[in-house]
Amino acid sequence: MQQTISFTLNGKPERVTVDGERMLLWVLRGDLGLTGAKYGCDAAACGACTVIVDKEAVRSCSIPVKDIAGKRVLTIEGLAQDGKLHAIQEAFVKHHAFQCGYCTPGMILSAYALLLKKPRPAAGEIVAHMDGNLCRCGSYPRIVAAIEEAAAVARGGTE
Amino acid sequence: MRPDEPSRRDFLAAGTGLLVFSHAGPLDAQQPAAGARRNGYPTDFNAYLRVGADGRVTGLVGKVEMGQGEMTALAQCLADELDVAFDSVDMVMGDSGLCPWDSGTGGSTCIQAFSFVLRRAAAEARAVLLEMAGEQLQAPVERLRVSNGVVTDPAQDKRIAYAQIVQGKRIERHLANVPLKPVADFRVMGRVQPRKGAVDMVTGKTKYAGDIALPGMLCARILRPPAHGATLQSVDTSAAEKAGARVVRTGDLIAILHERRDVADAALRLVKARFEPPPPGPDDRTIFDHLIETAPPATLVGERGNPAEGEKQAAHIVEETYLNSYVAHAPIETHSAVAAFEDGKFTIWASVQWPFQVAQQVAQALGVAPESVRVIASVVGGGFGGKSVTTPTGARQAHEAARLARAVGRPVQVVWDRAEEFFYTNFRPAAVVKVRSGLDGAGKIVSWVYQVWGAGNRDSISVYDIPNQRTTSAGGWQDNANPPGMHPFGVGPWRGPSANTNTFARESHLDLLAAKAGCDPVEFRLNHLTDQRLRRALDTAAKRFGWQPAKAPSGRGVGVACATYKGDSRMATMAEVAVDKVTGHVQVKRVVSVMDLGLTVDPEGCQLQLEGGFIMGMGYALTEEIHFQGGAIRDRDFDTYRIPRFSSAPRIETFLIDNPSTPPAGCGEPPALTAGAVIANAIFDAVGVRLCELPMTPERVRSAMQRA
Numbered sequence: 039m040q041q042t043i044s045f046t047l048n049g050k051p052e053r054v055t056v057d058g059e060r061m062l063l064w065v066l067r068g069d070l071g072l073t074g075a076k077y078g079c080d081a082a083a084c085g086a087c088t089v090i091v092d093k094e095a096v097r098s099c100s101i102p103v104k105d106i107a108g109k110r111v112l113t114i115e116g117l118a119q120d121g122k123l124h125a126i127q128e129a130f131v132k133h134h135a136f137q138c139g140y141c142t143p144g145m146i147l148s149a150y151a152l153l154l155k156k157p158r159p160a161a162g163e164i165v166a167h168m169d170g171n172l173c174r175c176g177s178y179p180r181i182v183a184a185i186e187e188a189a190a191v192a193r194g195g196t197e
Numbered sequence: 198m199r200p201d202e203p204s205r206r207d208f209l210a211a212g213t214g215l216l217v218f219s220h221a222g223p224l225d226a227q228q229p230a231a232g233a234r235r236n237g238y239p240t241d242f243n244a245y246l247r248v249g250a251d252g253r254v255t256g257l258v259g260k261v262e263m264g265q266g267e268m269t270a271l272a273q274c275l276a277d278e279l280d281v282a283f284d285s286v287d288m289v290m291g292d293s294g295l296c297p298w299d300s301g302t303g304g305s306t307c308i309q310a311f312s313f314v315l316r317r318a319a320a321e322a323r324a325v326l327l328e329m330a331g332e333q334l335q336a337p338v339e340r341l342r343v344s345n346g347v348v349t350d351p352a353q354d355k356r357i358a359y360a361q362i363v364q365g366k367r368i369e370r371h372l373a374n375v376p377l378k379p380v381a382d383f384r385v386m387g388r389v390q391p392r393k394g395a396v397d398m399v400t401g402k403t404k405y406a407g408d409i410a411l412p413g414m415l416c417a418r419i420l421r422p423p424a425h426g427a428t429l430q431s432v433d434t435s436a437a438e439k440a441g442a443r444v445v446r447t448g449d450l451i452a453i454l455h456e457r458r459d460v461a462d463a464a465l466r467l468v469k470a471r472f473e474p475p476p477p478g479p480d481d482r483t484i485f486d487h488l489i490e491t492a493p494p495a496t497l498v499g500e501r502g503n504p505a506e507g508e509k510q511a512a513h514i515v516e517e518t519y520l521n522s523y524v525a526h527a528p529i530e531t532h533s534a535v536a537a538f539e540d541g542k543f544t545i546w547a548s549v550q551w552p553f554q555v556a557q558q559v560a561q562a563l564g565v566a567p568e569s570v571r572v573i574a575s576v577v578g579g580g581f582g583g584k585s586v587t588t589p590t591g592a593r594q595a596h597e598a599a600r601l602a603r604a605v606g607r608p609v610q611v612v613w614d615r616a617e618e619f620f621y622t623n624f625r626p627a628a629v630v631k632v633r634s635g636l637d638g639a640g641k642i643v644s645w646v647y648q649v650w651g652a653g654n655r656d657s658i659s660v661y662d663i664p665n666q667r668t669t670s671a672g673g674w675q676d677n678a679n680p681p682g683m684h685p686f687g688v689g690p691w692r693g694p695s696a697n698t699n700t701f702a703r704e705s706h707l708d709l710l711a712a713k714a715g716c717d718p719v720e721f722r723l724n725h726l727t728d729q730r731l732r733r734a735l736d737t738a739a740k741r742f743g744w745q746p747a748k749a750p751s752g753r754g755v756g757v758a759c760a761t762y763k764g765d766s767r768m769a770t771m772a773e774v775a776v777d778k779v780t781g782h783v784q785v786k787r788v789v790s791v792m793d794l795g796l797t798v799d800p801e802g803c804q805l806q807l808e809g810g811f812i813m814g815m816g817y818a819l820t821e822e823i824h825f826q827g828g829a830i831r832d833r834d835f836d837t838y839r840i841p842r843f844s845s846a847p848r849i850e851t852f853l854i855d856n857p858s859t860p861p862a863g864c865g866e867p868p869a870l871t872a873g874a875v876i877a878n879a880i881f882d883a884v885g886v887r888l889c890e891l892p893m894t895p896e897r898v899r900s901a902m903q904r905a
Contacts, residue, residue: 057460064459068416073408074401076578078529079615083835086529114401127399131391134801137809138264139398140530140578146399165843172835174529174579175264176812177805178846 043107047072048116058104062096063087065103066113074114074143078172085171088144089113095151114143117150125191126150129184137175145171149185158189237298242318243367244297246275248326250365252346252358254279254286258315259299260307261291261550263528263577263584265865266802267307268393273798274312277385278319278378281346281359288393293556294544294571301551303585303690305863308798309765312861316377322368324375329362380796380857387857389801394576405578406546407533411608414535415443416458417601418465420451421617425686425828426475436467447604450597454605458612478685478827484627485520488651491683492671495648499658499668504635507644507665511635513713519630519702521652521873521891522822523684525622525832526691527840530578531613532621536598543570543602547595548577550585555592559599570599581813582690583622591623591689616833623689624823626674628652630702640714642725649702653678653695656870659703660761661725670695685828692813693866696762697873701818701891704758704874708749708881717746718757718878730767731759734791734854738769741852742789749882754786756879760870765862767793767854770811770871772847774879781899783819783880785847790868792851795859803864807851810868815841818872822892 041058044051047070054069066072066089075098078086082097089098090112117124126149129135136142145168152159152167159167164185173181239245247255256275262268272286289295291302299311323343330348331338334355342349346359380387397403420432432451434444442464443454453468455461479487508514534547543565549555552572560570572595577584586592594611601609613621628651635644645666649657653673659666672679674694676687691697711721719739726732735757738744744755754775760768773787790807797803820839824831832838873891881887886901 060457060459064457067408068457068459071410072401073404073410076405076530077407077612078531079834081615081834081836083615084529114399118400123396123399127396130399131395134392134395134805136264136395136398137266137805138528138530138577138579139394139403140264140405140528142398143401168843170842172529172840172842174527174581174813174840176809176841176846178812178841178843179808179849180805182843182846 041104043103045106045108046110048111048113054103056103059102061099062089062101062103062106063098066098072113072115076140076143078141084141085144085148086141088147088171090147090151093151093154095148112147114147117146124150126153126185126188129188129191130181133180133184133187135180135184136173136177141171141173145173145181149188152185153189153192157192159185161186238314239297241371242322245315245318246279246322248359248363250360252285252360254281254346256286256288256315257296258288258290259293259296259553260311261302261552261574261577261580262394263302263550263580265307266392266799266805269390270308270799270802271312271315272393273385273390274316275319277383278316279323279346280343283385283390285346289575291552291574291577292571293552294573299553301554301585302580303550303582305762305865305867307865308861309863312798313377317375320377321372321375324372325368325370326359326362328372329370330357333357333362386798387800390799403576405530405533405576406535406548406574407530407610407612409535409546409610411535411537414608414610415454415456415605416461416610416612417452417454417597418461419597419611420453420465420468420470421620422472423829424475427472427828430471430473432471433469436469437464440464440467443605445601445604447600450600452601454601454609458610462614475828478682480826481522481822481824485629488627488629488672488683491680492650493678493680495669495671497667498654498670500666502665504644504646504665504667508635510637510643512638513636514633515636515710515713516631516633517706517709517889519632519705519889521628521698521701521817523624523627523688523825524691524817524821525619525624525823525838526581526583527618527622527838528579528581528583531615531618532584532594533612534595534598535608535610536595536602537608538599538602538606541565541569543599544573545570545595545599546573547592547598548584549574549592549595550577550580551592554586555595558586558592559596562596563599563603581692582694585690593621615835619832619838620830621687623676623687625691625694625697625817626651626684626688628698630698632702632706634706634710636710636713640716640721640724642710647703649699651684652698655695655699655763656761657695657699660728660731660759661707661722662727663725685825686830692810692869693762696760696866697814697817697870700758700760700870701873701877704760704871705877705887705889708756708878709887712749712881715748718749719744720746722757722759728767730793730856731761731769734767734793735759735769737852737854738771738789738791741791741850742771744771749878750885751882754879754883756875756877756882758871758874758878760867762863762867762870765795766864766867768867768871770875772875772879774876774883776880776883776898778884778902781895781897781902783876783893783895783898785815785845785876788847788849790849790851790871791854792864792867793854793856794862794864796857796861797853798861800853803853804851806864807868808849810866811849811872812841812846814869814872815845815876817891818876819845819892820894
């Protein structure tokens with residue numbers, strides 16, 4: 039059913055008139071031209087499509103767009119502010135925490151949600167939180183190191 | 198090595214200025230690079246590089262960046278030989294319309310072979326620029342110095358930048374026999390550099406093929422058979438049309454198209470199709486007998502001494518059979534393509550490893566002139582061999598998009614869903630290896646008969662010094678090497694083809710023999726190893742790991758495995774595992790991997806490959822296996838096909854042997870080779886059971902422990 043759905047997208051008001059049952063991923067990619075969220079599977083099994091909805095990491099392939107009405111959506115395109123990379127993005131670059139880069143937007147946003155909730159995650163907590171995000175290139179140890187560093191930077195790098 | 202790939206002998210000659218390529222003709226860099234012709238690497242350096250009026254250098258290379266880091270490593274080659282800042286180099290890659298012809302991305306040949314082509318072009322360009330600078334500054338070339346693209350004459354305190362010399366024009370002058378920069382003079386190569394494209398990757402700006410959106414583009418979803426070999430009997434697409442999708446039938450393709458991918462997808466689910474199932478075939482349990490029954494006659498790969506005579510000296514004959522399953526490449530980016538057909542010409546953005554060959558194939562298939570097809574594979578979201586075109590399936594999506602674009606007269610996107618990716622990838626073949634070996638009373642291997650079915654012969658000859666040995670191979674990963682029906686679906690290269698199977702079998706068997714001889718597995722290997730580079734890698738691994746010699750099983754859960762790849766790379770890996778004796782779950786806790794790659798252009802990139810390659814290899818070792826019944830693939834998503842994840846990743850330490858006087862070896866594939874054996878050997882060390890079939894799932898580990 040066509041419906042008009044209003045939400046906040048990367049800090050700005052957004053409104054789409056679409057079938058509300060369509061998954062957010064395809065509305066972002068097809069209707070709004072934001073291709074940072076990637077397709078990897080249709081079953082929330084890989085994490086490549088991860089975006090932030092009201093501070094939670096959400097698999098956009100599996101959430102109907104009607105469910106985000108009135109909510110705040112952050113995609114990878116909205117993470118850097120005024121051309122300045124977010125600490126997690128900086129840390130990913132510094133640690134070479136990716137190879138092909140395809141899973142990277144989903145990785146970074148999953149990590150972002152973790153650090154919102156838990157600014158000082160232990161390595162085991164990072165692994166547990168990130169376990170649903172798949173990287174076929176095998177960058178996992180580097181991603182964990184990058185998240186640890188981003189967490190330290192966010193605390194002022196004192197620990 | 199493909200026919201047009203220059204050989205290492207050429208490169209060794211390169212330093213003395215004797216480098217000659219066959220089939221090579223000058224190619225104008227401003228014109229399309231004639232992608233369809235197998236015309237070899239151009240000798241005109243203008244094909245590979247341009248110096249812009251702003252001083253920035255553009256490198257043009259037909260190789261594909263798919264995560265292995267070539268964009269960075271090749272920019273290092275270019276910057277160093279040209280004496281420009283690394284930051285001033287921009288790379289254009291994988292575009293058959295802009296880049297000079299290339300043989301394709303695979304076989305770990307990019308640095309091993311191609312880096313010399315690029316370095317030679319840059320070295321010649323530098324020498325020409327220096328000559329031109331000398332004329333302009335009225336100074337002898339010997340007196341000139343170059344740094345960051347600026348030529349200085351210290352005697353006159355005069356300088357001129359490359360950009361001023363070139364003035365945005367093509368460089369028409371050429372010089373012969375320009376030597377490459379000696380290793381001692383490297384400033385960019387051999388050092389860690391920022392990764393090219395990294396900021397775009399972390400900000401979501403990188404455009405993979407499936408991210409290309411063209412005006413009027415339709416997304417296509419294609420009707421697929423339920424099994425390889427199934428034939429369509431009837432189809433009713435009326436419900437899909439009623440749902441607002443466009444239905445196109447062209448040749449054997451039935452496609453459902455819509456502006457929105459998910460709407461096309463929903464419409465595809467409304468299509469009612471009846472397929473005639475294929476004749477029954479083997480399944481994932483019966484496949485191994487099937488392979489031996491249907492394989493072509495074995496061919497001799499290598500022979501030395503006389504194994505039958507050798508057995509006469511043996512105190513023990515040790516025989517074992519090793520099995521591995523089909524596995525998928527499973528890149529997170531599924532096969533994707535966008536094709537536009539305009540004025541009789543195709544432009545295809547595609548996630549493929551061999552853009553020039555794909556352009557040629559598409560031109561041939563669609564009956565257009567080769568120069569009418571441009572394939573752009575500027576960045577690929579993981580390949581691992583699955584997007585190469587040694588088999589027709591490697592670039593199937595590019596063909597599909599092109600055919601549909603012509604049929605509908607609008608740009609068409611084809612992005613496979615995960616089930617299609619698991620159905621059409623060119624699988625790593627299932628394989629059987631039988632080893633019969635003889636061990637004498639002194640613990641020396643005196644005979645070795647090695648037979649492999651299904652995987653191929655790469656690195657099947659033992660690297661160990663065994664006086665009597667015979668190696669045969671039947672069938673292989675090259676799809677056309679096998680009789681129809683041998684493999685029930687397409688197979689192809691998968692990160693270290695053949696070699697990942699052969700390394701598993703050989704290195705497992707070495708440990709079997711070491712245990713029989715009552716010898717420490719490292720010592721046993723060294724007792725049979727004359728290859729000095731591999732000995733050094735193994736020694737280094739033992740030191741870094743802190744290997745304490747002991748006869749296995751020691752209960753500690755430590756293992757070792759060695760590998761060579763295509764005669765170039767040398768590698769030793771050690772691992773520590775924990776085996777849950779109740780569930781059979783294997784956790785890899787720590788890995789030390791040492792590689793001798795000869796000269797390393799991008800050491801950081803090599804370490805990334807060592808880490809990631811091993812982790813990827815853990816998949817075929819522990820969890821990954823394609824479940825199938827005849828041509829029907831049962832795995833459709835990551836729920837049943839489990840690839841390594843964060844919780845599987847071990848602590849991993851990697852070391853590169855400093856060996857810059859040896860030409861560079863391939864680095865992309867070898868790191869995945871040792872995973873099977875080093876884990877199998879560590880499991881044996883932990884619990885005393887030998888797993889001879891990959892993957893070593895908890896069920897298999899458990900049942901092996903119960904049998905023991």
